[in-house]
Amino acid sequence: MSQQNLPSGAGEVAEQYPDIWNAYAALGEACAKSGPLDERTRRLVKLALAVGARSEGAVHSHARRALEESIGAEELKQVAMMSIPTLGFSAAVAALTWIEDVTDA
Numbered sequence: 001m002s003q004q005n006l007p008s009g010a011g012e013v014a015e016q017y018p019d020i021w022n023a024y025a026a027l028g029e030a031c032a033k034s035g036p037l038d039e040r041t042r043r044l045v046k047l048a049l050a051v052g053a054r055s056e057g058a059v060h061s062h063a064r065r066a067l068e069e070s071i072g073a074e075e076l077k078q079v080a081m082m083s084i085p086t087l088g089f090s091a092a093v094a095a096l097t098w099i100e101d102v103t104d105a
Contacts, residue, residue, distance in 0.1 A: 051095040063102040073103035
């Protein structure tokens with residue numbers, strides 16, 4: 001992901017601390033290439049991790065990128081619904097609203 005496409009907070013860190021950003025980006029790439037998952041699966045896993053971390057910004061970012069990668073809105077919403085047994089109903093509803101912020105925009 002280029003610095004131009006970063007959310008504002010991450011973009012500011014990348015601009016002010018380019019060495020740290022470059023190391024972080026390289027770590028992310030190495031992690032993505034560490035196993036057999038395809039790009040589509042990795043994107044859905046990243047969305048699920050963002051949901052589990054209850055990070056609204058990360059959910060927005062991964063939902064936006066998933067749509068750009070032709071992953072459907074209903075698939076993204078299913079990730080939120082699948083979180084109900086693990087995270088609870090209220091956390092899943094919050095995640096669903098964050099996903100819908102992007103899918104319904």
